[in-house]
Amino acid sequence: MFEKVKELLVKELQIQGDLITMDAELTSDLGVNSIELADLVMICEEQFDLVIEDEDLHGFITVGDVVNYLEARGN
Secondary structure, three states: HHHHHHHHHHHHHHOOHHOOOOOOOOOOOOOOOOHHHHHHHHHHHHHHOOOOOOHHHHOOOEEHHHHHHHHHOOO
């Protein structure tokens, strides 16, 4: 799952792959802004065929948070 999320971040948000780790913070380490986070959510919803609730977004601090969320949702 990490590799899938990393690939999305590189391809869709043009983030350097070598910066992306499970511990990398989306905003402070990778420079993801709120619009890009919304884009990432839409891409994940489409890619993994699920709905991510707005209140769940507050838990998306690190790449690992996103990965763990998607894994917990069975994707």
